[in-house]
Amino acid sequence: MKILILCTGNSCRSQMAHGFLQSFDDKQEVYSAGTQASGKLNQKAVEVMKEIGIDISHHTSDSIDMYLNDVWDYVITVCGGANESCPTFTGKVKNRLHIGFDDPSDAKGTEEYIHSEFIRVRDEIQKAFLDFYNTKIKEHE
Template identity: 80%
Template structure:
């Protein structure tokens, strides 16, 4: 089973989703990419994922172009921007899904508030992708 998770920058939400989905089932082939990949991971995302027990520090931020010729069981977008760019995958994807999340890197305020936004979004991503995993991959939905 091959799953590609798409976002715009591939530095935060798609990376968290990638880390969680891989942690649920190590037999899955999970990749993440961005329509405008930043080339680096969001350090706050790495930090809050580590606090949740999932290390994504070894991930790379890759352009979606790297995966255009591959076949995917699922392509999942996690932000509005990438959702508009997905049709390029139509011929090589069995299932397209959109599971959207706020971008915690847009949070403005105190360091405590910003930290709380990363944690909130991280927890929403974990819940959303665990539900996807149970329903779509394990067939328990």
């Protein structure tokens, strides 16, 4: 199964989803990219993933352009901006899904509050992508 996860910046939500899918089953080919890739990972996303034992620090923030000509079983958008841009994706895609999440990078307030927002979104991503994995991937193996 070859899966591409899209977000706008490819620094946070798509990276967490990428990390979770690979942790569920390392035989999956999972990639993530951004419609306007930032070129770097959000360090708070790396931190909250590490807290639960998933290391995404080696991931790269890549432009969607790298993947336009590939064949995909699933292309999944995780934020509104990427979902709106998704129709411009010209790759060969068997299934398109949108599973949206708030951007914890937008959180304002104390360090504790910001950290709690990253944890909240991380946990929502984990739940949604575990459900996706169990219903769309695992049952079709």
